Amino acid sequence: MANARAAPDCNAARRGCCVRSVVRTLTAPVRGRGHTAPVPHHVLTFTDTLTEPALRAHFEGLERFLAQQKAPIGLVVDCTAMTAYTPEARALFVEWHRAHRERIRAVGIVTPNMLWHMIVRTMALASGQTMRPFVDLERAIAFVS
Secondary structure (H helix, E strand, O other), X not given: OOOEEEXXXXXXXXXXXEEEEEEEEEEEEEOOEEEEEEEEEEEEEEEEEEOHHHHHHHHHHHHHHHHOOOOOEXXXXXXXXXXXXXXXXXXXXXXXXXXXXXXXXXXXXXXXXXXXXXXXXXXXXXXXXXXXXXXXXXHHHHHHO
């Protein structure tokens, strides 16, 4: 990985969540030669308690990012600083991923909470989305890239 750019959404940060879009440059071989191609992924960072209105606002931003992409993207959800979520937020998360799974190649969710790892796997089944829990951000980024 050679390159990364991030642009935080300051309004989201004030609501207890932060959103940033990241484009990483990865090296992939093409006909025996090295070739560098951007692999887009989006990083959502949640803090405190995630509510349905906050999640809906972040999905609106993510949908704008998706509209600019020609191919499915990777999505990383960083929940390391998230303390809780509402049942409504969880239901919206599953519903949104079910509706947008063709635009998102994979979802890596970062949390140190092992109970939430089980919940992530359940949400993957419910949404039909490729989704895995991770304890560290770099592994989640590698998974979706």
